[in-house]
Every structure is written in C-alpha cells, then in structure tokens.
Amino acid sequence: MTRVVLAPDSFKGSIPAAAAAAALRDGWRSVRPADDVVLRPIADGGEGTLDAFAAAVPGATRMPLTVTGPAGTPVDTAWLLLPDSTAVVELAATSGIELLGGRLRPWDASTRGFGEAIAAALEHGVERLVLGIGSSASTDLGVGMLSALGAGFVDGAGAAVPDGAGGLAAIAHVDTAALRQPPAGGIVVLSDVTTPLLGPSGAAAVFGPQKGIDDVARAEAGLAHAASLFPLDPMVAGAGAAGGTGFALLTWGARLVSGAEEIARLVGLVEAAATADLVVTGEGAYDDQSAAGKAPSVVAAAAGAAGVPTALVAGRVAPAVDATAFCAAIALTDLAGSADAALADPARWLRAAGARLAAGVARVA
Template sequence: MTRVVLALDSFKGSITASAAAEAVRDGWLSQRAGDDVVLRPMADGGEGTLDAFAAAIAGARRRPVTVTGPDDAATDAAWLLLPDGTGVVELSSTSGIEVLGGQLRPWDAGTVGFGEAIAAALAGGAQRLVLGIGSSASTDGGVGALTALGARFADADGAPVAPGLRGVASAASVDLAGLRALPPGGALVLSDVSNPLCGPRGAAAVFGPQKGLDAAGVVAADAALARLAALVADAAGPAHPGPATPGAGAAGGTGFALLAWGAALVPGSAEVAELIGLDAAVAGADLVITGEGSYDDQSAAGKVPAFVAQAAAAAGVATALVAGRIAADADVSAFTAARSLTDLAGSAEASLADPARWLRAAGTALSRTV
C-alpha cells in the first residue's frame, strides 16, 4: 500500500485548498483504491490561511466584520478567534485582489480594510495576532492598514493622503504616535514571499504588473515606496528593521508597514506547516503531492509548493506538482512529476471553469505514472 500526502495550497479565486486536495485524492483513488491518502491542506499567508487555521484548531470561532474593500465599497469578511486568545486576520479577504473581481485598481486600491479588521480583532479581545498578508490588491506600502490603526500620513499641505498608491506618491509626512498598541502577545505576520520593499526584487517591480501597473507605473511606484520608507524610518526611529528586510515587500509593502508597527515577519508556509503537522505526515509518506494555481518564477520565494518540496526532500520523500498553470520559465526540477490543469483541460478557460474536474484528472494521471 502506498501512502500519499496531499499538501496543496488554494488555487486562487478558483478552488480552496481543502477542495483541491479532495479532488486530487478522488482522482488518485479511482485508480489505486487501496492506497492511504492523507490530506494536509496548506496555506502561506495568502488566500485560505484563515480556513487552514479554522480546520486545524478545535474551538476556533469566526467573527464577522464589515470593512472598506480595495474598491472602497463595504466588504463582508471575518477574522478568527482561537481558544488561546489569538486573533487571525487575513488580508486576502479584506484587501485582496480577488475582492476586486478582476477589476484592477493599481493606483487606488489600498489596505485600509485589512487595518479595520485588525482593529476589530483587537476590540474583540485578541491577545495576540497572526496576520496573513498574501494576495493583496494594492501597492500602498501598508499605508491604508496603518491609517486604520491610528497612524497619520499627510501630503505637503498637511491633508490626509488619498487611498492607495496615489496617496503614497503624495505623502510628505508620517506620524506614528497615534498607532494602536500591539496586543500583549504581539503580532506575527505570515508572509508568502521574501522580497524587500524596493528595487528590482521589490514590491512594485515584481508584483506591480499583476496588480495593473505598466512599466512607467512600476518605476513611479518604486520611487514612491522608497520615499515612504524614508519617512516611516524617520517616524519609527532606528529600531525599524528597514525596507531591505526579507518580506518587507510582501502585499505591496504591507510587510514593511507592519514592521513599523512592531510586528514580526515569518515565512507563512512554515507556520501553517507546523500547525497542521506536515512534517509528521511527510515522514511516513511514499509520495507528497503539492500545488497551487499558478506555478512560476516567483513560486520558489516562499510559496507553498517550494516549501513542501523542501520538507519532503529533507525526509527523503519524492514530491509531485499539480498547478493550474506552469509557466514556461518555472523550474520544476524539484518535482518527480508535474501536471498542469491548463494542459489537461486544453485551455486556461476550461480548467478555471471546472477546476475540481481537472484536479481529479491530475490525480488520476499521477497515480498511473508516479
């Protein structure tokens, strides 16, 4: 009997991590019914992080909250209260790119809703915070989030800056004196990338285009974030870790802003893996299957598949990859086999229309070949 561990991330905007794992399991068992297939849905701080904590921790309670979305409209979301008093807040459901429904707002989307949800968790009694910051819609340097928590960002005339990157570009002063205090247990930020705030690997250069920035916009955004970094560093004092800190560029620079608040940045995949007992599951496996919606050249920088592959390799276990699409420039050498739903379905449109069907097909294909 073969033991297979399924540790997939969500396929962003398409199917949850749990449902994706279940579909691959069904495909595998359709050919190898006697195998032991273990589900360990993963997350890395982006979409699905709240669900991963809710599924893994008995007694976790969802607390609904209405926040200002990245389109400035009221958005229904939730934060999670764990039995030990930890509040879990996910940026993707409050200020995420999926909230926009495909309508990008590169200059105007912001993170104020994420900050509002954090404030709600503090008001709701959270004694510690775990903040997932993947899948953002904006490149606002976390200005919106800090504003919702009491910071003040003003333009040259002393007026509050506009939401989003447009406001970052006009910021002339930063006052952090009004920031709410961290909860007694502090704040842990789960980042799905290790990029710095600025430069060729920074928030604007790497992630700006997927949020709608053109080439000129990327240059302008990077310059605006660099100016913001200097202003925040002056306001925060020498203790601020700085814009070069790994993960500072996560979520359009929200990682940098949360550092200014005093939070600690950690790789999200590692925290979730510890929570769900991934190492113990992998140790007894013959094969691990991981995946995500789009596997590309960014996936090695803290995303779930790369992390899972490393954990499996450390245990001497082979890993296979399933992804909605596998980019031409992606390095898949860490995987024994790789399957793209786009290739199986014949097109991206077909795979997105029924991801569960093609995930089952991927599970079936892997069961025959791995």
C-alpha cells in the same frame, strides 16, 4: 497499499486548498480505492490561510465583520479567534486582489479593510496577532492599514491624503500618536516573499505590474518617499511583501516568518510526510517565484527531508521553470486543453490529475 499525502495550496481565483485536496483525493481513489489518502491542505499567508488555521486548531471561531474593501466598497469577511486568544487575520479576505473582481485598481487600491479587521480583533481583546499578507491588491505601503489603526497621513496643507499608491508621494507628515499598540503577545506575519521594498526586486518592480501598475517608476518614487518618513531600512527582507504592507508591519513591531513553513508546522505536514510513500502539492501557477518560499517548495523540502518523493499539480507550469524537485509535474491546462477550460472546472481537472498520478503509481507497483 500506498500512503499518499495531498498538500496543495489554493489555486488562486479558482478553487480553495481544501477543495483542491478533496478533488485530488477523489481522482486518486477512482484508480486506487484501497490506498491511504491523507489531506493536508496548506497556505502560505495568502488566500486560504484562515481556512488552514480553522481546520487545524480545534475551537477556532470565525468572527464576522464588514470592512472597506480594496476598491473602497464594503466587503463581508471574518477574522479567526483561536482558543489561546490569538487572532488570525487574512489580508486576502479583506484587501485581496480577488476582491476586485478582475478590475484592477492600481493607484487607489488600499489595505484599509485589513487594518479595520485587525482593529476589530484588538477591540475584542486578543493577546496575539497572526497576520497573513499574501494576495494583496495594493501597492500602498500599508498606509491604509495603519490609517485604520489610528495613524494619520497628511499632505503639506494638513489634509488627509487619499488611499492607495497614488497618494504616497503627497504625504508630508505621519502622526503615530493615536496608532494602536500591538498586543502583548506580539505580531507574527505570514508572508510568501522576502523581497525588499525598493529596487529591481522590490514591491513596485516585481509585483506592481501584476496589480495593474503601468508606471513602475512613479510607484517606486511614491514608496521611497513615504518610506523615508519612517525609521526603518526599506531594503530589509520582507519589507516589499504585499505592496509594502510588510514594511508597515515591521514599523509596528511585527515579526515576519515564512507563511508556508508556519502553516506546514501547524497542520503536521512533516509528521504526515514522514510516513508517506508520496506527497502531492500544487498551486495555481508554478513559476520562477514558486521556489522562493511558496507552498510547493516548502512541501517538497519537508517531504525530501524524509526521503519521500513529491509530485506537483499546478494550474499551469511555466515553460522555463525548474521543476526537477518533483518526481512528476502535471499542468491542468495540459489536461484540459486550455487555461480557460481548466479555470472553468478546476475540480474536474484536479480529479483527472489525481487519477493520472495514481495510475502512474499502479504501473510502477
């Protein structure tokens, strides 16, 4: 009997991590029904972070609320209350790019809803914040979030600047007198990137085009100007996460950690991998950014430390990317014949991938 641990991230915009793991399990068991299949879905601070904590922490409670979405329209969402009075708030569920419905808003998308959810948790009286900041829709330096937490951003005439990247260059003064204080237990930020705020590897240059930014120089100038109004080095690692939300949170006293590593610890991935014969991980797109702290690289490292091989299942695997850390790599686009077909029914093709991996184990055995 083979013991296999299934630890995928979500396939963004397609299927959540828990459902992806279940589909892989069903495919595996269609070929090897007697095997011990252990599910450890994971996240890296983006979409699925709340689900990972909810599944791993007994007594976690979802706290529903409505916030201002990234496009300025209401979004029904929730934050998670843990039994130790920690609040988990996920940017993807409040200000995430998936909430735009495919219509990018590069200059006015905002993190205001994320700040509103954090404020709601503070109003509840939580003692600690855990904030997942992946999958953001905006490049607003976290100004929307800070505004919702009480900070003021005004132009030279004293008028409030509009939300989004488009308003950053107009900020003349930042008033933090009414900014809420962090909770006594501190703020831990789960991030999947360590990029600085500015420069060729910064928020505008690397992630701006993914969010529809068509003038990187303009976005860079806005970020640089607004950041100059804060006493923090914009080149510090992680400041560029979530369109500069990492920078804003650092100014608020937060501590940034690897989201995938923290969640892997929470769900007991290391312990599960240590007794496995094979670990399977995955995400929507495995590319040159995946090795920089995203879930598959963290899972592979945990399994490798235990001497256990890791297989990769991804929606697509970029042609030139180095996937040598994995004993096998399967792209759903290859199984389905096209990206559109894979996206139309990801569970079907994840089951097919699970069956193919199990068949490979059967041939080896």
